[in-house]
Amino acid sequence: MFTCPTGPVPVSRRGRALLENPVLNKGTAFTEAERTAFKLRGLLPPHIDSLEDQVSRSYEEYKHKDEDLQRHIFLRQLQDENETLFYRLLFEHIEEMTPVVYTPVVGRACQRFGHIFRRPRGLYISYPNRDQMDLIVVTDGERILGLGDQGAGGMGIPIGKLSLYSLCGGIHPRRTLPILLDLGTDNQERLADPRYQGWRHERVRGPEYDEFVERFVQAVIRKFPHVLLQWEDFASTNAEPLLRRYQNRLCTFNDDIQGTAAVILGTILSAVQAKGERLQDQVFLSVGAGSAGFGAFALLMRALESKGLTPEEAHARVFVTDSKGLIFEGREGVTPMKKTMQQLASFSEWAGPDGRVATEEVVRRAKPTVMIGATGHANTFNEALIRPMLEFTENPVIMPLSNPTSRAEATPAEILEWTDGRALIASGSPFEPVVYEGETRVIAQCNNIYIFPAMGLGVGAVNARRVSEGMFLACAYALAKESPARDGLHNPLLPALPQIREVSKRTAKAIALAAQKDGTADVVSEEEVVARIECKMWEPEYPRYRPV
Numbered sequence: 001m002f003t004c005p006t007g008p009v010p011v012s013r014r015g016r017a018l019l020e021n022p023v024l025n026k027g028t029a030f031t032e033a034e035r036t037a038f039k040l041r042g043l044l045p046p047h048i049d050s051l052e053d054q055v056s057r058s059y060e061e062y063k064h065k066d067e068d069l070q071r072h073i074f075l076r077q078l079q080d081e082n083e084t085l086f087y088r089l090l091f092e093h094i095e096e097m098t099p100v101v102y103t104p105v106v107g108r109a110c111q112r113f114g115h116i117f118r119r120p121r122g123l124y125i126s127y128p129n130r131d132q133m134d135l136i137v138v139t140d141g142e143r144i145l146g147l148g149d150q151g152a153g154g155m156g157i158p159i160g161k162l163s164l165y166s167l168c169g170g171i172h173p174r175r176t177l178p179i180l181l182d183l184g185t186d187n188q189e190r191l192a193d194p195r196y197q198g199w200r201h202e203r204v205r206g207p208e209y210d211e212f213v214e215r216f217v218q219a220v221i222r223k224f225p226h227v228l229l230q231w232e233d234f235a236s237t238n239a240e241p242l243l244r245r246y247q248n249r250l251c252t253f254n255d256d257i258q259g260t261a262a263v264i265l266g267t268i269l270s271a272v273q274a275k276g277e278r279l280q281d282q283v284f285l286s287v288g289a290g291s292a293g294f295g296a297f298a299l300l301m302r303a304l305e306s307k308g309l310t311p312e313e314a315h316a317r318v319f320v321t322d323s324k325g326l327i328f329e330g331r332e333g334v335t336p337m338k339k340t341m342q343q344l345a346s347f348s349e350w351a352g353p354d355g356r357v358a359t360e361e362v363v364r365r366a367k368p369t370v371m372i373g374a375t376g377h378a379n380t381f382n383e384a385l386i387r388p389m390l391e392f393t394e395n396p397v398i399m400p401l402s403n404p405t406s407r408a409e410a411t412p413a414e415i416l417e418w419t420d421g422r423a424l425i426a427s428g429s430p431f432e433p434v435v436y437e438g439e440t441r442v443i444a445q446c447n448n449i450y451i452f453p454a455m456g457l458g459v460g461a462v463n464a465r466r467v468s469e470g471m472f473l474a475c476a477y478a479l480a481k482e483s484p485a486r487d488g489l490h491n492p493l494l495p496a497l498p499q500i501r502e503v504s505k506r507t508a509k510a511i512a513l514a515a516q517k518d519g520t521a522d523v524v525s526e527e528e529v530v531a532r533i534e535c536k537m538w539e540p541e542y543p544r545y546r547p548v
Helices: 015-019 032-037 051-063 068-081 083-092 094-101 105-111 127-132 151-169 188-192 206-223 236-246 255-275 291-306 311-315 359-366 383-391 412-418 452-461 469-480 497-518 526-536
Strands: 009-011 123-126 137-139 178-182 229-231 252-254 284-287 318-322 370-373 397-400 424-427 434-436 439-441 545-547
Touching: 032 545, 051 068, 051 083, 068 083, 068 094, 068 105, 083 094, 083 151, 094 105, 094 151, 094 497, 105 151, 137 151, 151 178, 151 188, 151 452, 151 497, 178 206, 206 236, 229 236, 229 255, 236 252, 236 255, 236 291, 252 255, 255 291, 255 370, 255 397, 255 424, 255 452, 255 469, 284 291, 284 359, 291 311, 291 318, 291 469, 318 359, 359 383, 383 412, 397 412, 412 424, 412 434, 452 469, 452 497, 452 526, 469 497, 497 526
Parallel strands: 009 545, 123 178, 137 178, 137 229, 229 252, 284 318, 284 370, 370 397, 397 424
Antiparallel strands: 434 439
């Protein structure tokens, strides 16, 4: 049976060098013996705190901040000083602080990145230095949340994402590396800002872009051949081609495409089982055809086919619209990625005078039971679009997924009003519970936080060499088993965040077993998979040190 290493952690640093290392620093919690052994006498006040004392003091300071951006800055500074304290504080206040350390507040932090910059974190690889790249959530900063091109300010995203890997999946912070590929920016506001931290140049595109990314990937394979590389917040025009180009060359995935798809599918499965219905009997409409819409389409197709539908039957149940309406065969100006999602018929009888098929017409004709919002634009959903769903489903499943909160397609309160309280809702950004006719409805946040930490944990547990679609499918089904809606139709569709680490363990097990089934991972017993996951699950606690 696999066993975890135990005992004191060997530490070679002494004095101020130890205090300035955020992974090793305990601050005022160093014991008397450690202060002597590591030459800390005189560098710390004499009082010795427990970790619990430090958490209480830090939370008191956090609450004194006037607004969320200041709270985000405080948490990032704490992470730069003491990672264990940072993660323990987050874990004890996970529902309150997760939206501050990541979405939606991280969007503002990216926009203000140059103004709130304190201490470098992560690795910036700039295009002018491409010949020096020798040497891992990675972004190029072009499509940050729903905010667009933020250039070097996009570094806030991989930093925040990796914080959630550690917080929710137990990945040790010292084993993570945020990277920003600085290829310039087309955001004129950023270029004009004297405090912008990135390369001041219009964004590099085309063959030069591809060559730069290729050099980066080659360096990753050479230096970290067993790493899991996650692509994050790349523009749709690059996201899918990059995934397709590299998914069989190293262990990699795109969270915007595949992680989003898995949490969408897991949430839909939760809703369908709460209604006592079958997945293969649903009709799906994705309003939005970017990375999230593409990923949801692909995984839904795989799930429907696993239920016995032919590819043609599955495709006929999944509709996708963009700003020009339904994507269907023969429509002009459809990109290669969108062509994979197009309905395989002309649908001319659905079209208006301009030849387009409006989303409202798709609802009327296709009769979707599940509607996914992935547009990046606020108020895309309205009563005229949503209410007709009540004519062909008792409990429509409606998911306004765009974030940050200001970009949500509709608020849960609006959707409940438009559906007479019958809708089953999950949102992409956090919303407060809604009281509808005296009943409090807790709104599940359909957030990739339920997927990617478990993916990192499961991949690492069995040393998976690739990330497959089957692993995401297994993850979605495992997540659905955790749904509180199994015990009541109007319970939240996803588990509460304080349960996230236990949820991550169980979904990581499903991922690891799927990787074994694919033949791309260590083959060990199910019991050892569980033991390895437990061993890899880092806890934000101070270990004992021994000097070396």
